[in-house]
Amino acid sequence: MRSMTGHGRGRAHEGGIHAVVECSSVNRKQTEVSLSAARELLFLEPHIREEVLKGVGRGRVNVSVEILTGDADRIVDEKRARVYLAEILKLKKQLALEGEVRIETILSGPGVVRSGPAAGDPWPAVQKALALALGGLLQMREREGKHLEKVLQREVAQLGKLVRKVRPLAARTPARQRALLLDRLTRAGLDLNLTEPRVLVEIAVFAERADISEELDRLESHGKQFCELLHKEGPVGRTLEFLTQELGREWNTIGSKASDAEISRLVVEAKTALDRLREQLANIE
Numbered sequence: 001m002r003s004m005t006g007h008g009r010g011r012a013h014e015g016g017i018h019a020v021v022e023c024s025s026v027n028r029k030q031t032e033v034s035l036s037a038a039r040e041l042l043f044l045e046p047h048i049r050e051e052v053l054k055g056v057g058r059g060r061v062n063v064s065v066e067i068l069t070g071d072a073d074r075i076v077d078e079k080r081a082r083v084y085l086a087e088i089l090k091l092k093k094q095l096a097l098e099g100e101v102r103i104e105t106i107l108s109g110p111g112v113v114r115s116g117p118a119a120g121d122p123w124p125a126v127q128k129a130l131a132l133a134l135g136g137l138l139q140m141r142e143r144e145g146k147h148l149e150k151v152l153q154r155e156v157a158q159l160g161k162l163v164r165k166v167r168p169l170a171a172r173t174p175a176r177q178r179a180l181l182l183d184r185l186t187r188a189g190l191d192l193n194l195t196e197p198r199v200l201v202e203i204a205v206f207a208e209r210a211d212i213s214e215e216l217d218r219l220e221s222h223g224k225q226f227c228e229l230l231h232k233e234g235p236v237g238r239t240l241e242f243l244t245q246e247l248g249r250e251w252n253t254i255g256s257k258a259s260d261a262e263i264s265r266l267v268v269e270a271k272t273a274l275d276r277l278r279e280q281l282a283n284i285e
Contacts, residue, residue: 001236002285003144004028004059010132014125018068021129023052023137027282028060037065044126051130055138057235058285063133065126076113084109141285148280149230152240155277156226159247162270163219166212166254169263173210212258215250222247237284244281248274 007024033049035042044065052061085106092101107113226243229236251274255267 001145001149001230001232002138002141003148003283004141004237004285005144005283006137006140008133008136008138008140010129010134010136012125012128012132014128015120017120017122017125019122019125019129020066020068021126021133022064023061023130023133025056025059025061025137025141028058031056031058032060034060034062035065036062038067041065041067041122041126044123047123047127048130051127052134055134056285058237061137063130065130067122067125076107077111081106081109081112084112145284148283151280152230152277152284153227155273155280156223158273159219159270159277160223162266162273163216163223166263166266167216169260169266170212170216170258173212173258173260173263210257210259212254212263215254215257219247219250222250235285237281240284241278241281244274244277247277 004025004027007022009020009022011018011020013019031053033052035045035048037044048063048065052063085101088101088105091097222243226240226247229240229243248271251267251270255264258264
């Protein structure tokens, strides 16, 4: 099991090209790949996306690609330098400033000095650097995933304890509901024969509606499946989210069916644990 957050960085030199790649990932319901690179490298996006999707099953992955160049690989844009110089001289005259305009000032202007085109295909170097960056990213996601696994196990174990506490209380609920209804009918003074079979059947049906044994059985089954998925290889986040929804549905049903103060208190505890569970699942791949 892996987290959806991580970071990795890689450097590689191939064919005279030095590439630096950084990968970072954050939470997303779907898989997204975003590339940040110079315009002349944007043609690599399909290749980069393919490599990322081989190892990442869920989350948004931001990939930054940079080709390092030496002084010999830099180009001075003379036209842009002249425009920049003209603007500086114009501003100097308007503000009545003294002093000379140095060449360093002109060269530092935006777009005056830029990297020249790479000598050859940049993909081999970028691919190697990307592999290193993705390796670091996945290792970090796995480390974080192991930590989250322990947190999830703790919360699921807490839910299991609550199910076991509800069990003995649930066994007495139908009888208590039957007794409660009979008492209300008696106090209401209705002209009913409480020993009549049809009336007794209706009372039994009413009491049976308070039976939550099936919901408790499903809670135990979902909890078992949840624990099994925690040890499964590959993306499991969506399945765990589905099981958490089912757990929440069963606890809501128990809360509405069982008119018991102690059970209601345990249902509130379970919902609190489920909220913590959902919060952590938002980080699982």
